[in-house]
Amino acid sequence: MNNLALSDEILLKIEKPVRYIGNEVNMVRKDPEGKIRFAMCFPDVYEIGMSHLGMKIIYDQMNRRDDVYCERVFSPWVDLDKVMREENIPLFALESQDPVFMFDFLAVTIQYEMCYTNILQILDLSQIGIYAKDRREDAPFVIGGGPCTYNPEPLADFFDMFYIGESETVYYDLMDLYKEHKKNGGNRKEFLRKASHIPGIYVPSLYETTYNEDGTIASFEPLYEDVPRTILKQVQMDLTNTFYPEKQIVPYIKVTQDRCVLEIQRGCTRGCRFCQAGMIYRPLRERSLPMLEELAAKGIKGTGNDEISLSSLSSSDYSHLPELCNYLIDNYRSKNINIALPSLRIDAFSLDVMSKVQDVRKSSLTFAPEAGTQRMRDVINKGLTEEVILHGAMEAFKGGWSKVKLYFMMGLPTETEEDIKGIAHLAEKIAMNYYSMDAEYRHGRISVGASASFFVPKPFTPFQWASMCEEDEYKTKAHIVNDEFKIQHNHRSLSFKWHDAKTTVLEGILARGDRRIGKVIYDVYKKGCIYDAWTEFFNYEAWMETMEENGLDYHFYTTRKRELDEIFPWDFIDIGVTKEFLKREWNNAMAEKVTPNCRQKCSGCGAAKFGGGVCYESKSKMGENRCS
Amino acid sequence: MKVRVKWAKTGVLKFIGHLDVQRYFQKALMRAELPVSFSKGMSPHQIMSFAAPLGLGMTSEGEYADISFDWTYSSEEMLSRINAVMNEGISVLEFKEIDEKEKNCMAVTAAADYLVTFREGYYYKDAFLKRTQPFSMQEKIPIVKKTKRSEKEVDIAPMILDIREYESEPLLPGLPLKQEGIFMKLVTGSAENLKPQLVMEAFCKYLGYDYDPMGFQYHRLETYLKKDGELQPLGSVGWEITEEKHPDEEQKN
Numbered sequence: 001m002n003n004l005a006l007s008d009e010i011l012l013k014i015e016k017p018v019r020y021i022g023n024e025v026n027m028v029r030k031d032p033e034g035k036i037r038f039a040m041c042f043p044d045v046y047e048i049g050m051s052h053l054g055m056k057i058i059y060d061q062m063n064r065r066d067d068v069y070c071e072r073v074f075s076p077w078v079d080l081d082k083v084m085r086e087e088n089i090p091l092f093a094l095e096s097q098d099p100v101f102m103f104d105f106l107a108v109t110i111q112y113e114m115c116y117t118n119i120l121q122i123l124d125l126s127q128i129g130i131y132a133k134d135r136r137e138d139a140p141f142v143i144g145g146g147p148c149t150y151n152p153e154p155l156a157d158f159f160d161m162f163y164i165g166e167s168e169t170v171y172y173d174l175m176d177l178y179k180e181h182k183k184n185g186g187n188r189k190e191f192l193r194k195a196s197h198i199p200g201i202y203v204p205s206l207y208e209t210t211y212n213e214d215g216t217i218a219s220f221e222p223l224y225e226d227v228p229r230t231i232l233k234q235v236q237m238d239l240t241n242t243f244y245p246e247k248q249i250v251p252y253i254k255v256t257q258d259r260c261v262l263e264i265q266r267g268c269t270r271g272c273r274f275c276q277a278g279m280i281y282r283p284l285r286e287r288s289l290p291m292l293e294e295l296a297a298k299g300i301k302g303t304g305n306d307e308i309s310l311s312s313l314s315s316s317d318y319s320h321l322p323e324l325c326n327y328l329i330d331n332y333r334s335k336n337i338n339i340a341l342p343s344l345r346i347d348a349f350s351l352d353v354m355s356k357v358q359d360v361r362k363s364s365l366t367f368a369p370e371a372g373t374q375r376m377r378d379v380i381n382k383g384l385t386e387e388v389i390l391h392g393a394m395e396a397f398k399g400g401w402s403k404v405k406l407y408f409m410m411g412l413p414t415e416t417e418e419d420i421k422g423i424a425h426l427a428e429k430i431a432m433n434y435y436s437m438d439a440e441y442r443h444g445r446i447s448v449g450a451s452a453s454f455f456v457p458k459p460f461t462p463f464q465w466a467s468m469c470e471e472d473e474y475k476t477k478a479h480i481v482n483d484e485f486k487i488q489h490n491h492r493s494l495s496f497k498w499h500d501a502k503t504t505v506l507e508g509i510l511a512r513g514d515r516r517i518g519k520v521i522y523d524v525y526k527k528g529c530i531y532d533a534w535t536e537f538f539n540y541e542a543w544m545e546t547m548e549e550n551g552l553d554y555h556f557y558t559t560r561k562r563e564l565d566e567i568f569p570w571d572f573i574d575i576g577v578t579k580e581f582l583k584r585e586w587n588n589a590m591a592e593k594v595t596p597n598c599r600q601k602c603s604g605c606g607a608a609k610f611g612g613g614v615c616y617e618s619k620s621k622m623g624e625n626r627c628s
Numbered sequence: 629m630k631v632r633v634k635w636a637k638t639g640v641l642k643f644i645g646h647l648d649v650q651r652y653f654q655k656a657l658m659r660a661e662l663p664v665s666f667s668k669g670m671s672p673h674q675i676m677s678f679a680a681p682l683g684l685g686m687t688s689e690g691e692y693a694d695i696s697f698d699w700t701y702s703s704e705e706m707l708s709r710i711n712a713v714m715n716e717g718i719s720v721l722e723f724k725e726i727d728e729k730e731k732n733c734m735a736v737t738a739a740a741d742y743l744v745t746f747r748e749g750y751y752y753k754d755a756f757l758k759r760t761q762p763f764s765m766q767e768k769i770p771i772v773k774k775t776k777r778s779e780k781e782v783d784i785a786p787m788i789l790d791i792r793e794y795e796s797e798p799l800l801p802g803l804p805l806k807q808e809g810i811f812m813k814l815v816t817g818s819a820e821n822l823k824p825q826l827v828m829e830a831f832c833k834y835l836g837y838d839y840d841p842m843g844f845q846y847h848r849l850e851t852y853l854k855k856d857g858e859l860q861p862l863g864s865v866g867w868e869i870t871e872e873k874h875p876d877e878e879q880k881n
Binding site for chain 1: 660
């Protein structure tokens with residue numbers, strides 16, 4: 001058994017020491033000697049990071065190579081953070097318990113903006129220099145990946161490279177290049193230059209940004225001719241014949257996703273205009289049914305988990321969903337394994353499946369109308385109508401359900417007071433329909449819980465041009481809706497909750513930020529901010545004050561009107577979906593015009609250039625044209 | 629079929645809490661694909677019950693749980709199948725059938741043996757070892773017991789069933805080296821419970837030392853039930869299963 005990086009004295013005085021001791025079932029054990037040491041980091045606490053599927057895929061993928069040892073790193077919780085600083089203990093990886101500074105690579109998955117200060121904490125505690133330019137020759141190469149790297153610019157100064165794309169495709173090439181580099185010798189800069197030639201690898205230090213007087217970007221250029229001008233997102237087109245972790249690590253403590261997760265497909269056909277995932281993961285690609293059946297069996301056997309859940313952006317669109325659900329129910333319910341369903345479109349099929357796997361009296365139905373009126377839903381291209389919601393709800397009530405959850409967004413482009421009051425009206429209509437049913441169908445009081453988050457415009461969406469609201473406007477909106485709920489006839493059956501507006505503003509700044517934001521992240525970290533994603537630690541005032549100290553007006557990033565021809569910090573990335581398409585969609589939004597989903601009709605978004613997925617599905621069923 | 633298992637928890641697994649050990653067992657039994665009995669209802673769970681919780685940071689070679697199975701292989705086979713899916717740090721030592729009417733191990737736990745050893749750099753070991761006897765001879769050992777709500781003085785002397793010096797023993801496979809230390813047998817269970825930490829706190833006070841919880845390491849040696857006025861190991865009421873056993877089929881025949 002390993003020696004631990006932390007002493008008993010430390011481990012016994014901090015919360016949940018099991019976060020730091022590794023040694024879980026299925027942890028990969030290798031002799032690190034002579035191997036490329038690859039630290040895979042999720043910059044949040046263990047329970048969050050261990051629930052992330054992408055990290056498990058990379059862990060499995062990298063450790064399949066005999067010449068690589070991939071280990072895990074998570075953010076120390078604030079209690080240990082303090083101790084490590086006081087006692088100058090370097091951050092370590094869980095497997096070998098060796099310090100991160102001994103590694104060749106530190107790969108950080110960047111899943112949400114609010115973890116940016118945690119990344120700086122990781123770099124700082126690893127003692128490898130927060131800024132990439134300060135990193136010593138023998139320091140690990142710090143590489144970022146994940147959805148937030150579709151605008152990597154706020155973090156550009158802290159990373160040696162970013163990888164824009166899905167892990168399955170080029171990490172092996174990077175490892176091969178590194179081995180060759182080690183063999184031939186050469187310095188850090190030379191390696192980064194060579195790495196920049198690998199498709200999808202972006203080395204921020206090899207580019208320069210100039211700004212216009214108004215603060216917008218004038219130019220973004222590579223410093224050398226051999227460095228690519230645009231970075232093409234890398235996509236794993238065949239999701240069936242590829243890596244998938246079969247023996248996942250089994251944490252000792254209860255983690256957020258304490259179950260076997262089956263990613264059934266990647267990408268989405270729906271084209272909701274606010275949704276970044278719906279654009280950056282295009283085109284939709286499915287995994288085969290036999291693969292998923294096999295993975296379910298191996299996953300349960302390998303982990304002993306008592307629950308399987310399906311994961312994707314819109315599971316109802318998976319073409320073999322009924323077969324998969326029936327297979328799981330038939331094979332696993334009898335073994336006392338629970339099937340956790342993602343939120344499905346409510347119809348006869350999904351109600352039937354749901355009634356088989358959950359207690360209808362206790363479970364709730366989930367709808368995500370996202371907006372309160374049809375006009376607003378047309379603007380955001382959410383193809384869910386009131387009729388469909390009410391019909392689905394009625395069917396469910398007859399099946400025994402009496403709890404409904406509704407998800408909305410506020411602060412959407414063109415939004416009016418009527419649109420947000422529509423949130424309360426829609427909830428009321430659901431309740432009214434319930435009480436209009438014959439008593440024999442009813443089972444006590446219905447509960448309709450609506451919750452609203454505030455919309456954050458994201459890069460590579462049609463709404464990347466959208467202006468945000470001021471913090472107090474968000475609050476006003478929330479109160480308008482809350483008051484509207486109170487005057488509904490069935491208000492006692494309804495509830496309304498909304499998210500924190502301050503987080504929204506900061507997410508907005510970081511999501512569409514540029515390189516100048518990097519200094520703000522650094523300064524705010526130096527003031528002691530970490531774990532911004534945790535409301536108990538989020539210090540909004542410190543952020544806003546630091547923005548000001550750096551001579552930056554947050555309105556530039558949030559409320560400012562962006563012109564259609566503005567150069568965005570992320571424009572050098574090519575996600576397949578073209579800026580032309582996004583502009584067209586922005587204009588369609590303004591015209592309240594709906595765009596059909598990929599299976600109904602190809603809208604020529606550009607993702608077809610990857611040569612597969614839904615773009616090349618047989619359209620014979622639908623009688624549609626091929627993708628252009 | 630009701631089965632009582634005994635296991636040891638050593639090494640870094642001492643940082644895993646009681647509830648997590650339960651989850652660990654549930655998952656291990658699923659991995660081993662053994663016929664554990666489940667409760668009925670919409671969310672079935674494995675029928676198992678654990679004896680006295682072990683505090684965080686403590687190791688043990690005398691942990692028990694009762695688990696129900698629909699049927700089992702022989703004890704030997706079950707031990708090898710379960711240990712095959714276990715992590716280093718938890719090993720199952722006994723797998724014995726017990727009478728269906730036997731009360732759960734949690735309910736019957738009456739006492740436990742501990743070995744307290746000295747973590748380097750804190751206390752002078754001999755100071756304790758030499759004074760163990762006089763400490764144990766005291767008629768009353770008052771100590772302030774703190775709960776979340778209140779503080780009250782209790783006399784722990786009646787709950788210390790035995791306390792003496794313990795000489796080091798040779799290394800047993802899979803178990804930690806037993807160093808020289810203090811052996812104690814303490815009242816344990818849901819009705820009355822004395823933690824070894826409290827005894828050491830009292831011992832420090834007796835010697836006039838400030839109590840530092842880090843100074844000691846605790847290892848549980850055995851857990852007992854009381855039968856006919858005698859303490860005996862929790863596993864003593866069970867018997868080895870010599871061959872594969874299907875109770876349902878026996879009933880049918």
